[in-house]
Structures are given as C-alpha cells and as structure tokens.
Amino acid sequence: MIDDMLIGPVILDDRMTVQNYLDFLQNELPEQLEDVPLATRIAMYFQHDEAPSHYIRHVMQHLNDTFPNRWIGRGSIINWPPRSPDLTPLDFCLWGLMKSEVYRKKVDTREELLVNILDVIACIKERQDALRRTTRHAFTRVSKCIDVDGGIFEHILYPCTICVT
Numbered sequence: 001m002i003d004d005m006l007i008g009p010v011i012l013d014d015r016m017t018v019q020n021y022l023d024f025l026q027n028e029l030p031e032q033l034e035d036v037p038l039a040t041r042i043a044m045y046f047q048h049d050e051a052p053s054h055y056i057r058h059v060m061q062h063l064n065d066t067f068p069n070r071w072i073g074r075g076s077i078i079n080w081p082p083r084s085p086d087l088t089p090l091d092f093c094l095w096g097l098m099k100s101e102v103y104r105k106k107v108d109t110r111e112e113l114l115v116n117i118l119d120v121i122a123c124i125k126e127r128q129d130a131l132r133r134t135t136r137h138a139f140t141r142v143s144k145c146i147d148v149d150g151g152i153f154e155h156i157l158y159p160c161t162i163c164v165t
Contacts, residue, residue, distance in 0.1 A: 001088075001089045001090055001094060001131065001134075001135060002036055002040060002044060002135070003040070003131070003132055003135050004128040004129070004131045004132035004135070005035070005036065005125075005128070005131065006094075006121065006124055006125045006131060007032045007033065007036070008032055008121070009117065009118070009121050010024060010028045010032065011114060011117075012024070016051060016053050017053055018053045018056045018058065018059065020053070021051075021053040021054060021059060022056075022058055022059055022062060025059065025062050025063070025066070026062065043070075044067075044070065045067065045070045045071065045072055045078075046063065046066075046067045046070065046071040046072070047071070047072040047073060047080065047088060048071075048072075048073045049073070049080075050073070050074055050080075054073055054074065055073065055074040055075045060075045060076070063076070086141075086154075087138060087141050087142055087145060088138060089131075089134045089135050089137070089138055092137075092138075092141060092154075093134050093137075094124070094134075097124070098117070098120055098121070098124075101116075101120040101123075102116045102117050102120050103116075137157075140157065141153070141157060144156060144157060
C-alpha cells in the first residue's frame with residue numbers, strides 16, 4: 001500500500017520459504033512497482049514482518065542493496081519491534097477488511113478463494129480516495145502511540161476508512 005495505491009496481489013503457489021521470498025523481492029516486487037512514480041519509489045520505505053524467511057542474510061543483503069537505509073524489519077537499521085502496535089495500514093485496516101469481505105461468500109475450493117480475493121482487491125483498488133485516507137491515518141496512529149508511550153491507543157481512534165461495496 002503506497003499512498004492511494006494498493007500494490008499486488010502476488011499469489012505464491014508454494015509455502016513461504018527463503019528462496020520464494022527472495023524470488024519475490026527480486027522478480028515480482030519490481031514488476032509490482034512499475035506503475036509507482038519514480039520519485040515515490042526512490043523515497044519509499046519497504047517494511048516486512050518477522051517471518052523467519054524475512055531475516056536471512058541473502059534477503060537482508062538484497063534489501064540493503066535495493067532499499068539502502070529504507071527498509072524496516074529485523075536486521076535493518078530501522079528495526080520493527082516484535083509485538084509492536086498495528087501502525088501500518090495493512091495491519092490496522094486492510095487484512096481485517098480483506099478477510100471479512102473474502103469470506104462473505106462461502107468457498108469450497110482454492111480457485112473460488114482466489115477469485116474472491118482478486119474480486120475484493122479489485123474493489124479496494126478502485127477506492128483511491130479511501131486508500132489515501134487510510135495511509136494518512138497511519139500518521140495519526142503513530143502520534144497516538146507516542147502519546148501513550150507505546151501503550152494501547154486503538155480505542156481512541158476512528159475505524160478503518162476503506163469500504164467495499
């Protein structure tokens with residue numbers, strides 16, 4: 001998620017392994033970022049979570065080369081602490097919304113599930129205004145988190161602003 005753009009999806013056919021993740025970073029991610037303006041790509045930060053495949057030496061080296069001093073995660077100069085509050089739009093909004101919308105329709109096969117996922121993502125991508133508001137809301141969340149010294153702050157915030165209809 002970058003400003004008013006939702007990048008992806010990329011559907012991996014196999015389990016997440018170090019090699020699959022590195023292949024994604026080297027091959028899929030550049031393709032996904034082609035429509036992102038160059039100025040944004042040069043200034044953007046890449047963040048990933050604490051999955052074991054994300055902090056292997058080869059992965060970290062690739063991120064250091066591709067996003068020098070602009071990636072967030074274990075092993076970076078910008079370390080994202082474990083069990084940290086949900087401060088990114090993917091965590092505080094998108095994943096929960098996607099799950100509720102995707103499973104609104106009963107699915108019996110992997111193919112039906114993929115169709116539901118792609119349909120929901122297509123609807124969300126059309127809501128550029130809502131994506132922009134949601135991305136900007138991250139600044140509010142960070143501010144509130146600082147106000148309460150990293151404590152619980154979600155109860156004093158407005159809910160996610162993306163609506164799928």
